[in-house]
Amino acid sequence: MAKLVLAAVIAYLLWYGWQRGRAFRTLPPERRRALIWRGLSIGVPVIALALVLTGRVHWLTAALAALLPVARGLFSAGLRALPLLRLWRRAGGRGFAPRFRTAALEIRVDLGSGAIDGQVLQGRHAGRRLSSLDRTELDALLAELPADDRRSRWLLNAYIARRFQGSAETPPTVDRPDEEEAWRILGLQPGADRDEILRAHKRLMQRLHPDRGGNDYLAAKVNAARDLLLGNR
Structure with a gap:
């Protein structure tokens, strides 16, 4: 049963990618990157779960793999926050000494x-x-x-x-x-x-x-x- 679930998931992902392939090529680069990461954030956890159910990987390895898209999002949010941190340090943080x-x-x-x-x-x-x-x-x-x-x-x-x-x-x-x-x-x-x-x-x-x-x-x-x-x- 678990193998059937895994096969169904892979088949669905292939079908979905084929359906979206043509429209994907016409999108701007930023939009394409966003869709790729969105697909990974959904696909990786699902595949990891299927692999655990089939006994192919340890559950801890699958959990770490599923967290990769989340880690990428946190890293991007941290980069976006850097200018705000620099501004805080310059205009009102600890050590600000006119x-x-x-x-x-x-x-x-x-x-x-x-x-x-x-x-x-x-x-x-x-x-x-x-x-x-x-x-x-x-x-x-x-x-x-x-x-x-x-x-x-x-x-x-x-x-x-x-x-x-x-x-x-x-x-x-x-x-x-x-x-x-x-x-x-x-x-x-x-x-x-x-x-x-x-x-x-x-x-x-x-x-x-x-x-x-x-x-x-x-x-x-x-x-x-x-x-x-x-x-x-």
Whole structure:
């Protein structure tokens, strides 16, 4: 009985292939590939089952063979998802760290963890992380910054206020950033599209807006970076 089932299945597949053969040749290549895989996804499990019933193969071997079309579908879905994963990593995944840079300081915001840290670029503490300095050292660094370097003073003051839950000085007027700085502020690679810019801006504002524990200066810098990059499109 099992042999008759196997013979009937093979005969049906041959008949079906013959019936569809002429129309198949006229289809576009993508459509033909899709039909081939569809036929395999049906035919392979049926043939595998028939072989098990006739005792010609072990059931485990047949099961693995039947899963091949499914594995191919999962692999294709994974390839299609790669661009989305790259976009997630660029625009909002773990490690996304926009930068605010002046001559004396560089501040980074890790949106994955909400942490803010930075590095001293000038002076006797050059090369040290802000997080490695205690309050006394930070206050001394603030005093060393030139009075006319208002951007560096405000960035450091904003960091101190965030870290020690204090109040910041009145922020200076935000200068319009150049394009390179704007990309750096938003944490994007040059050439990112409009949607990526808007997503990066929204995610930054969720961390840096004054109503959410941020401060006016950093929020204003983010807005200025967004406006510049969108205005250049």
